[in-house]
Amino acid sequence: MRRRAELILRFTRAERWVHRTTAALTGVCLATAACLYLAPLAELVGNRPLVVTVHVWCGLALPVPLLLGLASRAVRADVTRLSRFTPADWQWLRAVRARAAHRPAGKFNAGQKLYAQWTLGSMLVIVGTGLLMWLTHLAPPSWRTGATFVHDWLAAAIAVVVAGHIRMAWRDREARLGMRTGLVERHWAEREHPQWQATDAEREHPHWQTTDAER
């Protein structure tokens, strides 16, 4: 494997841990959901009470990594970046639709911002409807039917979108290394996120690394 040169910091340790633990919890929730929901898997696994307990507690824990991560300044800064849509982002979306080459993006491109916002929104809804299903005395039964309906459909949508997320990561080794090690090559950053270093508030405190070692 070629040595990676001129690495810059993309994700701090806190950011990587938020991602890692959220991903693990999401994975367990989806896997246990499949064991509760898909008849062949349910027959194979059985143990319904245990699977339900794991599903419920991992589901309740879903927002915890992000909430804890907010203690980190880097996490807060990325949350701010991800929640702001700029004119460049609209341009990026138009360029994707037209299959054009010029795709302006800061640290996160418009697709990543949409994905992050979807993740937060769908997480809140899936946890909320899950609570209505779990704490049966919280709301009248018709709410529970509605919550079950939303929970089922949203879970299916989340599975599809997560698969897309993994596919995007699968196709870009440098992006994957960025999330695993925190560091990316500068020329990758300049190609994929041309406005990141220039427009970023981090400009005053550049995290340039001269080492080529992975942390």
Place this chain on the structure above:
Amino acid sequence: MGRRVVLGLLGLGAVGVAAGPYLQRAESSLAERDPSGLSGLLPGNNGFRYYSVVTSVPERTAVDYTLTVDGLVERPATHRLADLQAMPQRRLVKDVQCVTGWRVPDTPFEGVPLAHLLDAAGVEPGAKAVRFSCFDGAYTESLTLEQARRDDVLVALRMQDNPIAHDHGGPVRLYVAPMYFYKSAKWLSGITVTDAVQPGYWERNGYDVDAWVGRSNGRDDAPTS
């Protein structure tokens, strides 16, 4: 854009919860008229779902299946599958309603009325309830004697006009038509007449013992029987 995606999803979620019961009904009626069966793949579809509380359930066939009747009875007995098949049978066609929400319309069940088995064993004075045990080794259920003697409570041998498959609790399961489906214990292996109701497996986990459809567990489904 920005936060609008998050807020939009929250709004959609709230609308979905409010409209869910209607959407669920629309989806179910669509599925009933769908000849391809593809709608069965949709989330939230109706149809039987497989619930088991243990890792694996042994298979029993006509060769090794037995149903014991004991407790406060004058003539304890052990019935083989052929014995049960030789007894008077009753066929009921009613909706099946699960406490988790799914409902399967017009499902035929056929088997020996539980009252017949109780009469054959001769219930002793002082008996108040019936406890059911299952050969999965974990599941239990119970009914009051009065509930157990209803004519819509069967020891079912057939379901959907076929012998009951293993996954549906075969070869013999309980069928309590007027109650939520967790009362219809799968893999039935024992009937014990007792002097008091002993809460079953799910009932020790918070579900109602008297599980009338539409009048228990905080639900308002249409009665099934």
